[in-house]
Amino acid sequence: MDILIYGTINSMALAIMALGFALVYGISRVPNFAHGALYVVCGFVTWSLLRGLGLNYLVSIFLAMIITGVIGALIYQFVLIRVRGMAISEIIASYAIGLAILEGFRWWGFKGMTYTLPVFVEGSINIGDIPVDLHRVVIVGICAAVVAFLWLFTHYTRIGLALRGMAQDERAALMLGIDSDFMAVVAMAVGSMLAGLAAVLLLPLGNIVVEAGYNVLILAIAVCIVGGLGSWMGAVLAAFLIGFAQILTVVYWGAHYQMVVALLAIIFTLIFKPSGLFGRQKELEERV
Amino acid sequence: MNIEERRKERLDRGIKVRTDGIYAIMSLRELSYLTMPRLVLIVGLLILPLVMPSMYWQRVISIVCIYSLLALSFDFLAHFVGLVCLGGAFFIGIGGYLAAILNTYFGMPPLLTIPIATVVGAGICTLLLLPCLPLRGVYFAIVSLMYPLLMARIIEALNILGGTDGIVGVDSFANRWIEQYFVILMVLLFLFGMRRLVNLDIGLVFRAVKDNDQAVRASGMSITFYKAIAVFIASAMGCLSGACLVHIYMWSGISQFALDFSIIPIAATVIGGAGTLVGPVLGCFILVPISELLRDFGTLRIVFYSLILVAFIVFRSEGVMVYGQRKYHQFERWVKI
Numbered sequence: 317m318d319i320l321i322y323g324t325i326n327s328m329a330l331a332i333m334a335l336g337f338a339l340v341y342g343i344s345r346v347p348n349f350a351h352g353a354l355y356v357v358c359g360f361v362t363w364s365l366l367r368g369l370g371l372n373y374l375v376s377i378f379l380a381m382i383i384t385g386v387i388g389a390l391i392y393q394f395v396l397i398r399v400r401g402m403a404i405s406e407i408i409a410s411y412a413i414g415l416a417i418l419e420g421f422r423w424w425g426f427k428g429m430t431y432t433l434p435v436f437v438e439g440s441i442n443i444g445d446i447p448v449d450l451h452r453v454v455i456v457g458i459c460a461a462v463v464a465f466l467w468l469f470t471h472y473t474r475i476g477l478a479l480r481g482m483a484q485d486e487r488a489a490l491m492l493g494i495d496s497d498f499m500a501v502v503a504m505a506v507g508s509m510l511a512g513l514a515a516v517l518l519l520p521l522g523n524i525v526v527e528a529g530y531n532v533l534i535l536a537i538a539v540c541i542v543g544g545l546g547s548w549m550g551a552v553l554a555a556f557l558i559g560f561a562q563i564l565t566v567v568y569w570g571a572h573y574q575m576v577v578a579l580l581a582i583i584f585t586l587i588f589k590p591s592g593l594f595g596r597q598k599e600l601e602e603r604v
Numbered sequence: 605m606n607i608e609e610r611r612k613e614r615l616d617r618g619i620k621v622r623t624d625g626i627y628a629i630m631s632l633r634e635l636s637y638l639t640m641p642r643l644v645l646i647v648g649l650l651i652l653p654l655v656m657p658s659m660y661w662q663r664v665i666s667i668v669c670i671y672s673l674l675a676l677s678f679d680f681l682a683h684f685v686g687l688v689c690l691g692g693a694f695f696i697g698i699g700g701y702l703a704a705i706l707n708t709y710f711g712m713p714p715l716l717t718i719p720i721a722t723v724v725g726a727g728i729c730t731l732l733l734l735p736c737l738p739l740r741g742v743y744f745a746i747v748s749l750m751y752p753l754l755m756a757r758i759i760e761a762l763n764i765l766g767g768t769d770g771i772v773g774v775d776s777f778a779n780r781w782i783e784q785y786f787v788i789l790m791v792l793l794f795l796f797g798m799r800r801l802v803n804l805d806i807g808l809v810f811r812a813v814k815d816n817d818q819a820v821r822a823s824g825m826s827i828t829f830y831k832a833i834a835v836f837i838a839s840a841m842g843c844l845s846g847a848c849l850v851h852i853y854m855w856s857g858i859s860q861f862a863l864d865f866s867i868i869p870i871a872a873t874v875i876g877g878a879g880t881l882v883g884p885v886l887g888c889f890i891l892v893p894i895s896e897l898l899r900d901f902g903t904l905r906i907v908f909y910s911l912i913l914v915a916f917i918v919f920r921s922e923g924v925m926v927y928g929q930r931k932y933h934q935f936e937r938w939v940k941i
Contacts, residue, residue, distance in 0.1 A: 416910035419903040572761035579754040587735040
């Protein structure tokens, strides 16, 4: 029973980490390796607004997410757009930006136990006979809401439909008058805001540390690859797969193996089915 | 409005054209035009340890050479075979751990551990990477980026091979001169060896694999076989540098699987000039000393070279070496259209 509950919570957390990455890759085909850095940026901005300026918690979360979105859009507009289409340059450039941000924070003395965000709701409830913090319940609720919102957004709004059109066929979208560069910037901004949302949801469970950036990046990549790069619903399903696999290994083997599971998942998925379990990409593009 | 339209015209220098053929041996000037760049590199590398002011900088030279070998292997795999391997740390780690194990557990001297670690390590790397070889582009890049991380986590989780402390008490080289000249000679050997290799028949096949793998397959050659050979050669360089690193630092640990060893060679290749083989070595000789000079700033140096990397990749993706070669072989002038 507790495996079921904590598995669901872990899966939802993974899903929210990965959605931003999946969204950006799905639309602009840019693997955003700065994802983890944006995650930490949003956590830090929230912290400084909350503690430094003494703003309301909700207001600072909101502002921090917007700032993260703007940073993401700027990174895309000024750097990534110039190397678009050259897969390796995209990876190296976005990874270098992420590295610069994360190590910049580390140099700034941003480490240790002092940086924590408060939880949204104190206390815990019992589901069956297992105690669960209310905060984790809130996480599951918000993640489910975000997934539902994204689905509605991409199916029923104009800009969402344009994004999906871009993802499916960029040339056709261009012919229909969709500005693909602008849409890619929008996608990057939304993806960064999702990374930020993940940060404000998940960081209250622990400290804000630089290492979190690297771990979030690896987990997001793991989820997206297992789900199939570019497939959003695949990412959500894969999040459940990896989430439960992680909880099971923690219960039966030990917490050390949590990351090993994610990395093995990446390697085995890529070896046996590079387009992911739920991906729909062409076989010929990815392997000989 | 009378806007004069101009474009830059590039022409080969006369001396370059002459030295392409048999006329190269006609005069001293042509001879030196051909041999100077090579001589400058070889002699420069050989006297470098003698002119270094302190032991610290001599150590830096050894580290530069280790990164150079790694960058050379990255450049070879990425630009001559088409496998973008972001996991240089994997080669370093495997080679390093092998050398450390052979030295501390079996008591072999560095003279034996380094060749064994090179060959056996390359074999292990090739075997482990074999299932991923059919992957292309981004997929191979991501999977190779994950390998070193996975190895580090496994060693940490199973607490084998010294766990997080690493293996200590590895023998060092007999003295620092042997250490430096060994790595420098290895860099020169592999540099000129690789330049020769990519122009042999097998090098032609490698480049064909990169440019059009279906054509290679249509010629009845196994793509995976040739990719495996290329990975063996590249990982041999990586494992060699890993083994040397372990003997220089007298220690082997998880940090050899760290991202540093994957990132710096890539940065050096981008800055030095991709696909030239000399460029990456040059890039290492630029980047690593800068990063040593900035050591006082702590992790700020990582920020610094990440930004250099971004700037180069976005604005000057050809690299220093390609630029230099162009200036050496060609002259430019503006012509009216």
